[in-house]
Amino acid sequence: MREKRLIAVMIVCAGVAAALLFSTRPISAQNHEHEKGEPPFPLYNPYPPGILPANLESEIARVLREIDVIEERAIQRWHSLPLPTRLATRPGPNPPVLKDTGTESIETLGELMLFDKNISPGRNQACTSCHMPYAAWSGPIPSVNLTIIAYPGTVHFRAGKRTAQRHTYAPFFPVLQYNQEQGLFFGGNFWDSRATGYRLRDPDAEQAQGPPVDTQEMGFPDTACVAFRLSQAVYKPLFEVLWGKNSLDIKFPQNTEEICETPGGAAVFGGDPEPIKLTPEERTEANTVYDHWGASIDAYEQSTQVSTFTSKFDAMLKGNYTFTPDEQAGYNLFNGKGNCNSCHVDGRGTTLKPGQTDTSTTATANPPVFTCFGSANEGLPLNPRDAFYYQTTPDSFGFIGNPFGFGYRDLGMGTFLRSGFGSGPNPNRTWIQFAPMVDGQFQVATTRNVAMTPPQCPTTEAGTGKPYFQKEFFHNGYIKSLKQLVHFYNTRDTSFAKNVTSGHCPEGTIERVTCWPMKEVPNNLDTTTGMLGLTDTEENQIVAFLETLSDGFTSPYPNSDTFTGACMTCNPATDPNCSPSRQGNGELIPTPPLPPCASAICGVAPVPSPPIP
């Protein structure tokens, strides 16, 4: 009886949803527009003038063209791949391993998925729209990195709130765990570790299940849309080789295409996370496909196509490269006065006395990934350029990205443990109590590939005489060059620390050079660094060392040749910000007066202690 009523309600809801879908949007007309190359959705622009970069639309299109080039290469790779051997009889009771080319097959499948722009309602966004190989799989659009820092999703211009992390070495992070003995968290993926790996036992595979249904990213309204679009993909046969002959044969209802063409968060869905009405059996099949989606992408990201260990540093470990004096000095500072390897663990004994030899053979057997897999609060100032703060009004689908505006504060892992706004559900209730201890903490990123740029723009740093590729650093992109990054670690807690927000540095100081605005989250601030006493030269030497960590030195980095955009150049004679120290200062804007932290963020128990203003 109860069940019947539920079904009836569901049918009514589905009916209403379908009616709304058809009445609010002329779907066929939209498809038609899309074919003409016009944006598939009405533009959403809540941004005051000057916030969005002027070339945003053309840059997104440029990246999509590059994505198609790599997808085409991946298709070639797949076609040239001999089918794995499926043994008819298995000697002994063995698992069903695909012999010989099973590994290459799953990696290639993952690659085909990563560069597939059909995995989004508008067929206008792939994972790699925000993660291109030539930027070490981080943000590919220099003007975005310089300004709004968050990348737009399938709906232009909904956008997220944080910088796109590099894929390289992300698969090496273990399942998120609370180490009882140490009272510390380790592992997980994402800046706030919310891809824990609790279910698939693989944070990177669970990570890949986030973006397709993230309202500000690829934005499907239902995870089953991934199975639906995969069932139409050209590489469907490869998926079936790996994951089973009929694994994509799910009977999708008639209106599935309409649903999957509509961005998540649209009011028509009334908050229903599964608007595609499948039988329980088919829902299970679709969920299984989604797990296989995650596993395949993880296989590729961990493969030697992505995480290659081909940097100068790796060559140095093997004795095939000698550091320049500056690189060597930088390495010594990284491990010494800079204290960087307290967190960015380099896996080697370093303070050797004369006559001692390093017995840690680990270095070459298992090259270090320069992270302790933990988290820390590095005390970044709030970045008022972040696109997130401006998405306070509904888009044409009735979706609001950030109802709190500048009342939003990014508490990182703390908000995740509270299953709070802008993060994901925490699967472990015993962790909630630790939230106040990790407020403001973000994952210790690997320093590998932080400096990687397309070959034609060989540096991240402005004003060196070479064309540069503008990147963005730390979770909120406040830092614009590696020089600034090291200078921040060096001087954050000196007399340069000012009681102001970004854009309001006192007369006579220069933001990011002699003025660091207040920390967005003062709680749990880590003070391993912040007052290092490094000289200007020593800062530069650490930058030189960081630059030795870019893959592609001992062999070309796969697909790093695909950047077709423009490098940046500047003229120090006419542009005062044409230097690594002042890079991006022309784009600083004054932070508006900040409302208090929204109670949906800072008022969720167990509340931050001390309270966050």
Place this chain on the structure above:
Amino acid sequence: MNKALLTLSIMILSGSLLAQESPITPRAERIQISEGPEVPLVGGYLTVIRWTVNNPGGLPVHYGVVHYGTDPKNLSQTAKNPIRLNPYHSSTVFRVNLYNLAPKTTFYYTVKSMDSRGKSDGVTSLMKTFTTQ
């Protein structure tokens, strides 16, 4: 081979470095404050208290803790900041930030440190003092 080195090599061989999580750091035989506490920065906004401990060892994260106040008999305020030990360094610098202290005021303070589970490192400084501008 001294004990610390032995522990270090056992750690390396036993693969805790292979996993690359922060290794457990060897503990100095007699833990003591080897420098400071001192006040390298007295600012209207930020005041910094800093001291060096020869090596507290143990868990990767420790907290520097400062008790302070204007009445030497009642250090009513507490501030603390976490740091990560460097497994290869023979000493550890602790630093605690104090914000927006009242101007032209004399403060009294003591410092101590503990690990991330709250276990004291067993060192406390004598009471010291500084005056804001």
